[in-house]
Each structure stands twice: as structure tokens, then as C-alpha cells.
Amino acid sequence: MKRLIPLLLLAAVPALAAPVAAPHVAARSFEQLAKPLPLPYAEGADADAAVAAAKARARQAHKLLLIDLGGNWCLDCRLLAGTIELPDLNGWVKRHYEVVTVDVGRFDKNGQIPAHYGITGRLAGVPAVLVVDPRTDRLVNKGHETALSDARSLTPQALADWLARWV
Template structure:
């Protein structure tokens, strides 16, 4: 009985948090099959660790100055889900939303063997559960906001474009 009560309380708190989020934009496509092809190859595979760290630091500074959140998108060009995410985020309605609420920096993690210092900085020292892995960060405190949900989009192809937009919106307070 107590476990059901705690489960119901946790679900209520999660729904209350989602209700406080910014409204997600309405995405104009209903299927990823409608995305423009070829899908992008968004990650810089040649970026060295030092350059990656500098890019993350600059994106964090821009986010803090603009009162936005930071998204560190960990992935690889070999990953279909990463490419679907990148193409979906380029849809005009979602791009406008993301640009308004987030600074985004893309980090190539190779085959889970490159630039792992970036997730480690946010307490993720075990192998990533999948990619894309999105770190939603409060740039003022450098605190990871989506702990436990970092790999939620690792199977993006099983979602709808609108569900992807809804996931991105849930982290953004309505005041942003």
C-alpha cells in the first residue's frame, strides 16, 4: 500500500513539474520519414578534447549570459538516432523553440571512446547508456538537470517528432 502511495505521489510530482514547463511547439510533421534527407552528420569527428572542452565552456558562458539552459548533445555520426534528433531540431518550429530556450553544443563521443571527460564533468563516469545522450545543464550552477534521463532519446526513432519536442520542452521553465 505504501509503495502505491509513493508511486502515485512521485507520478503527481512528475506531472506537476511537466505542467510548469514551457509549452512545446507544435511540430509540423508526424513522422520522421517526412524529414529532409539526407539526414545531417552533425558531430565534428576531428575535434580534439581541448577544443571540445573550450566549445562546451563557451556555450555554457553564452547560455548563462542569455539566461538559457545548456544542452550538451553527446553522440556520433554513425548513430541514426543522433542524426534523426539533429534533423528534427532543425525543423523551423523546433529550431526557433530551441534557440529561444537553449544553447546547444554537439560533442562527438566516437564509439563511446572519445571526449568522455565531458559527461564525467557531470558525474557520468560509467559507459553512456546510449546516444544521443543529452545533458541539460543549468549554466549558472553547472548542475545537470536531467540526471537519470540523459539517455532518454537514445531510441529517438521509436518516438514521434512531437514527443521529441515535448521532451525538450519539459526542462524549460515557462519564464524562459
């Protein structure tokens, strides 16, 4: 019985579960993304309402919430959005994440969204990606929010692998 208890505890703690593998992305470079690249950030949208609605959907669907903070002027932001739209990755992302995009303008809009998760002051770069557990409203990827702000130096597969890291 003593051996069974630790195994039961491991099964009950999602953080100790086996990581989910990223899907294989056929695109080897961003040159293979559909053109023009998406413009994912709706200027003037009510970010608070959009994040609240996405959080509720994520909680109900037992997914993580992915808050993508950026601007349509940002190449790295648009590369991330274009990569997520790839057929190889899109279904996987939809299974694991509820995605919401938030326009941060030129770092002068919607700062209350990252501030809610303890990120105060100017963002170090965009896209800033917040992976949130919607049940606890806690940031899962603390300290790694701006890791994709130089997305152009990665590959589509590396972006997929980064997204899989938090699932």
C-alpha cells in the same frame, strides 16, 4: 501579509514556475525530415572548448545548455539533429537552449564531458543529452540523459515535448 510571502517565494523559484509548452511540430514522422539527415558531430573538435564557450553563451543569454553527446554513425543522433532543425522547433530551441554537439566516437572519445556531470563509465546509449543550468553547472535532467537513445521509436512531437520538459 502571510499569504503574500508564499506567493513571492513561488515567483522567485523557477522550478516551481509553470512549464513551457513545446511548439506544435507538423512533421508526424521522421520520414518528413529533410534528407540527407544532418551530420552534427565534428570529429576532432575540441569538446572542452566548445562546451565552455556554449556554457558562457547560455549563461549570458539566460538559457539552458544542451550538450548533445553522440556520433554521426548513430541514426538516433541524426534524427534528433534533424528534428531540432525543423522550422517548427528550431526557433523554440534557440530561445530556450544553447546547443553544443560533442562527438563521442564509438564511446571512446570525450568521456570527460559526461564525467564532469557525474556520468562515469560508458554511456548507456546515444544520443545522450545533458541539460545543464549554466549558472550552477548542474545537470537538470539527471537520470534521463539517455532517454533519446532510441529516438526512432518516438515522433518529432515527442522529441519536442521531451525538450520542453526541462525548460
